């Protein structure tokens with residue numbers, strides 16, 4: 341059997357008396373979309389922060405591509421290929437969409453001596469950046485500043501940045517949030533294809549998107565994984581229905 345791309349074992353994180361992450365173990369396999377669902381405050385974002393490196397776990401291990409990344413910072417994890425989008429945007433708002441992605445391309449190329457060239461005409465930066473924008477459907481918005489993009493477009497731009505960074509797995513925290521039905525549909529189609537390139541750990545409240553996309557779902561309640569399974573297994577699970585799905589089905 342294939343090795344997991346991401347392997348989380350017995351992760352714990354407390355905020356004072358609150359156990360936000362309670363002995364969480366989960367895998368992200370090559371080519372899969374693994375959705376993480378659960379009620380507000382269940383600990384989904386806290387878990388993503390620990391995997392991304394912006395929050396230190398109390399205990400437990402995180403392996404990425406066979407390597408223990410527990411001691412690494414956010415940028416080292418990004419360099420290894422752990423791409424993420426945020427609930428709160430991390431874009432440079434005054435820069436164009438293209439320039440935002442070019443910064444990622446530049447970071448990946450590791451060069452800091454480009455100041456001597458007019459950056460916006462440097463094809464080694466503009467071409468891969470345009471390619472990433474086109475892949476997420478933002479090709480015709482390249483020259484618009486990030487601040488002027490719609491909420492949904494900013495999410496697409498963050499994914500373009502993660503692509504340009506050469507991500508080997510994606511951590512997506514509520515990418516559909518604030519999107520209309522059309523935007524959600526477009527993003528769903530895009531993510532469906534993206535999984536072939538790199539697996540996705542997807543935190544999402546939009547159950548239509550989750551049920552359409554997920555190969556597996558893990559359900560988090562009070563920081564604990566109460567079930568992991570296929571869409572059908574999760575839909576049928578009586579504990580999940582009681583704790584989370586309720587009458588959404």
Ligand SMILES: Nc1ncnc2c1ncn2[C@@H]1O[C@H](COP(=O)(O)OP(=O)(O)OP(=O)(O)O)[C@@H](O)[C@H]1O
Pocket residue numbers: 355358360378379380381382383384385386387
């Ligand atoms: N820095 C912090 N200090 C104290 N408590 C925190 C901190 N961050 C999160 N929490 C608490 O940890 C719990 C889990 O929060 P988290 O944001 O991870 O949940 P979530 O499942 O992502 O929720 P939502 O679906 O609303 O985004 C909540 O009770 C939250 O109040």
